[in-house]
Amino acid sequence: MLALAKVSLLVAALGHFVESHPPTHYSPWLRPRVEAHPCDGISGRNSSWHAQAEKVGVVVVGGGVAGLTTAKTLVDNSISDVLLLEAQDYLGGRVRTYRQEGVVVEEGAEWIHGGWRNPVYRIAVAIDGVDTPLPDEAFDWRVVTHEGVPTDKTRYEVVETLRDVCERSDDVLLAYYGLAYGQCFLDKFEGEYGPGYDSELGEGWLHYLEQIVNGEEGTESWLDIAAREADKYPDLGYDFQWKSGYDTLFQYYEASIPASKIKLNSPVCRILWDEGDDQVLVVTQSGTSYLASHVVVTASFGHLKERHTNIFEPPLPESFSKHFGHLDLGVSNKIQLGWTEPWWGSKPLDLDIIWTSQDVPLDRLWLYDIVNVASVHSAPNVLQMFVMGKDSKNMENLPKETVLEHVMYLLKRVTQQDVPEPDFFHRTSWYNNPWTRGAYETYITLWGDHQGLKGHDPITVPLKNSQGRQVVFWAGEHTHSTRYGTVDGALQTGEREGYRLLDLLRPGKNA
Known part of the structure; x- marks a missing residue:
């Protein structure tokens, strides 16, 4: 890492570069592993798609929480002419619980952020699904360097203090509007850390802080996200967890939405939204087509950013599509390893890693972004680590066996223990998934x-066809102005669009 004295110069140079070099799409060395998209092979003609199309009142594109909530809102209010099309073979989108021989882990969303103010918490309580995380004192908390040497735990107070200042304090970020969110932490680190802030250990703690923030924001760098954006995000309080997996949430949807209203393995590849007949033509990868009065698009923003020019005909209005270049979907992957017995001891592990150098073989440099190893709440014999941003994408392109080898190397080095081969190993690949192209916020x-x-409002405006009729609507975490990146944010946008449609579909309205 750079000494803090050099960081300000770097930030200034970066600001000048950004002003004169708008971000391109995907950098070549970070492209998804599979270049060909599943929709590229779709064949057919508009006339044939029209001729064979099934008529549907409302088509919901995407079976994540936003799409499910939209469908449930409509069905609960007696709108039965609804069809939900999900590209993958499961419901939930970036909420996905993975089960293998009794082991339960989360590939995506894991926590319920906050209590009664969070609608997901209220649902979880109603279906008896909520559990409470263990208190801090229940964990075996260790703080070590990347070489496994125990280091001063009191330095963690610097991290928490700066998070209180830059994340939770009122009005502090106002001074950083127009700057990067990470600049607040960089400016205040020296004063909070004190002497030694520019030592190897001090810079190791700064790196740890950056990775914690990147993990919370889903960013490759805390210099990517605007401070104004981060300042809008409300903290709803304590984080709760699920007793038996986040997919317990789908009991709530299954109770309302008939199975006949949902089609899995039905990727939407084309949406012809101004055909002149006041209908929207929706075409799936298989060539199956639907003529709908209204379409609600809840697909992942990463997928939309990559594919919107291929999906929508005519192209999205420039006033709308230009904003796709002004937002990014972050990437945060998980690596999980499990054993029959916990070799680290009887208490759940919470291991923080302070990297005082990048002293690892070149092919293993992606490990540098792993700063925490912790026991999984629902699987106490499983350890989990997060990998963010660029290194997260690089990890996805490594063979599974290589990732396991590298992670075992890291575990042995940071614990200085004899780590046995795991019985369970799982890693996520959200960036290489053509229907997500990222994870988190x-x-x-x-x-x-x-x-x-x-703000996110400009990408929530419904599309009107040439007759002035609202035909395409938008939901998903990316369309929430303050709770972007959360399940509750996705849920609220699904409700928002469901009720917007209900208002249009009432007798006498110009639907």
Whole structure:
């Protein structure tokens, strides 16, 4: 890492570069492993799609929490002419619980952020699904360097203090509007850490802080997200967890939405939204087509950003599509390893890693972004680690056996223990998934802020066809102005669009 004295120069140079070099799409060395998209092979003609199309009142594109909530809101209010099309073979989108021989882990969303103010918490309580995380004192908390040497735990107070200042304090970020969110932490680190802030250990703690923030924001770098954007995000309080997996949530949806209203393995590849007949033509990968009065698009922002020029005909209005370049969907992957017995001891492990150098073989440099190893709440014999951003994407392109080898190397080095081969190993690949192209939150970049995008509202405006009729609607975490990146944010946007449609579909309205 750079000494803090050099960081300010780097940030200034970066700001100048960003102003003169708008971000391109995907960097070549970070492209998804599979270049060909499943929709590229779709064949057919508009006339044939029209001729064979099944008529549907409302088509919901995407079976994540936003799409399910939209469908449930409509069905609960006696709108039965609804069809939900999900690209993958499961419901939930970026909420996915993975089960293998009694082991239960989460590939995506894991926590319920906050209590009664969070609608997901209220649902979890109603279906007896909520559990409470263990208190801090229940864990075996260790703080070590990347070489396994125990280090001063009191330095963690620097991390918490800076998070209190830059994340939770009122009005502090106002001074950073127009700057990157990470600049707040960089400016205040020296004063909080004190002497030694520019030592190897001090810079190791700064790196740890950056990775914690990146993990919370889903960013590759805390210099990517605009401070104005981060300042909008409300903290709803304590984080709760599920007793038996996040997919317990889907009991709530299954109770309302008939199975006949849902089609899995039905990727939507084309949406022809201004055909002149006041209908929207929706075409799936298999060539199956639907003529709908209204379409609600809840697909992952990463997928939309990559594919919107291929999906929508005519192209999205420039006033809308230009904002796609001003937002990014972050990537945060998980690696999970399990054993029959916990070799680390009887208590759940919470191991923080302070990297005082990048002293690892070049092919293993992606490990540098792993700063915590912790026991999984629902699987106490499983350890989990997060990998963010660029290194997360690089990890996805490594063979599974190589990832396991590298992670075992890291565990042995940081614990200085004899780590046995695991019985369970799982890693996620959210970036290489063509239907997600990322995970966690969609945020306004610093570039986007400089270009005038101050909120998510511009990408929530329904599309009107040439007759002036609202035909395409938008939901998903990326369309929530303050709770982007959360399950509760996705849920609320699904309700928002469901009720918007209900208002249009009432007798006498111009639907």
